[in-house]
Amino acid sequence: MLHVDPIFAATSVAPSTLAAGGEAVPPPFTVARVFTETRLDSWLALGLVVAAGLYLYGVYRLRLRGDRWPVVRSVCFLGPGLGGIALVTASGLEAYDTALLSVHMVQHMVLSMVAPIFLALGAPVTLALRTLPVRPRKRLLAVVHSRIARIYSFPLVAFAIFVANPFALYFSDLYRYTLQHGWAHELVHAHFIMTGCVFFWPLLGLDPLPGRWPYPARALLMLLSVPFHTVLGLTIMQSTTLFGGDWYPSLHLSWSDPWNDQVVAGGILWAGGEFVSITMLAVLVVQWVKQSEREARRVDRELDRQEALQRAAESPA
Numbered sequence: 001m002l003h004v005d006p007i008f009a010a011t012s013v014a015p016s017t018l019a020a021g022g023e024a025v026p027p028p029f030t031v032a033r034v035f036t037e038t039r040l041d042s043w044l045a046l047g048l049v050v051a052a053g054l055y056l057y058g059v060y061r062l063r064l065r066g067d068r069w070p071v072v073r074s075v076c077f078l079g080p081g082l083g084g085i086a087l088v089t090a091s092g093l094e095a096y097d098t099a100l101l102s103v104h105m106v107q108h109m110v111l112s113m114v115a116p117i118f119l120a121l122g123a124p125v126t127l128a129l130r131t132l133p134v135r136p137r138k139r140l141l142a143v144v145h146s147r148i149a150r151i152y153s154f155p156l157v158a159f160a161i162f163v164a165n166p167f168a169l170y171f172s173d174l175y176r177y178t179l180q181h182g183w184a185h186e187l188v189h190a191h192f193i194m195t196g197c198v199f200f201w202p203l204l205g206l207d208p209l210p211g212r213w214p215y216p217a218r219a220l221l222m223l224l225s226v227p228f229h230t231v232l233g234l235t236i237m238q239s240t241t242l243f244g245g246d247w248y249p250s251l252h253l254s255w256s257d258p259w260n261d262q263v264v265a266g267g268i269l270w271a272g273g274e275f276v277s278i279t280m281l282a283v284l285v286v287q288w289v290k291q292s293e294r295e296a297r298r299v300d301r302e303l304d305r306q307e308a309l310q311r312a313a314e315s316p317a
Helices: 006-011 031-036 043-064 071-089 101-121 124-131 134-144 147-153 155-170 174-180 182-204 215-238 258-314
Strands: none
Touching: 043 071, 043 124, 043 182, 071 101, 101 155, 101 182, 101 258, 124 134, 147 155, 147 182, 155 174, 155 182, 155 215, 174 182, 182 215, 182 258, 215 258
């Protein structure tokens, strides 16, 4: 059974143009369709609305009692974080994610590398700990410091999951299965988000996590992730077989060649992966410098305090 988005049948200009199984194929992809073909009927869209509402409610609760919450954290979480996920799963891009491998790769990059970074910079766990009542706060702390959380947030484990995930998906029959079944395709989207969060949260996140590595080790791990995206992107570009088997040729898209689209998809993964990794390495270095400055100020304050105590002890009564 083919999984083709309902928009395809509604906007197809040629009723006789059918894919295998008799489903209408999509019309030519345009930038305008990204903004005009929005869908809000998926469970992922509902989850985004709920997450945004809870985050804003937490910020509101803090302001009611006179506490401040950095605006930049809210912007990161709601903008490139949740907004980035919505852009590739609820807009017109989602309507073409089973017709164009290049569109799917854009989703892959945003869901696994871009959005999780800004979700982590939004510090939602810290916000929850500052606003929840005592009992729910203790439960959240128990989850954060649980053994499962410690294992999955351990940088080497998170790194292995993050790197192995795309290879396991694209070089097996699993990818073809997700193209055929809509529920599996949306589940892959959620898996991308969780995989990215598991990797980037311990490296760049601001929330209190157990067993966090020092900044030099985090920077090294970030650098090690760059070659894997390069290898995967080049492999896709140079592959002599189509990903998804005969799925894309069976759509008979007169306006897209599956082979050329696969080359574009590999280039997106290659260039996008390197750009995001290097950019995030720069963010990590900035965090490292700021942390060093805070530590230096703390040491200076402690030295000043000790000197004051010493002078007070040496001065005559």
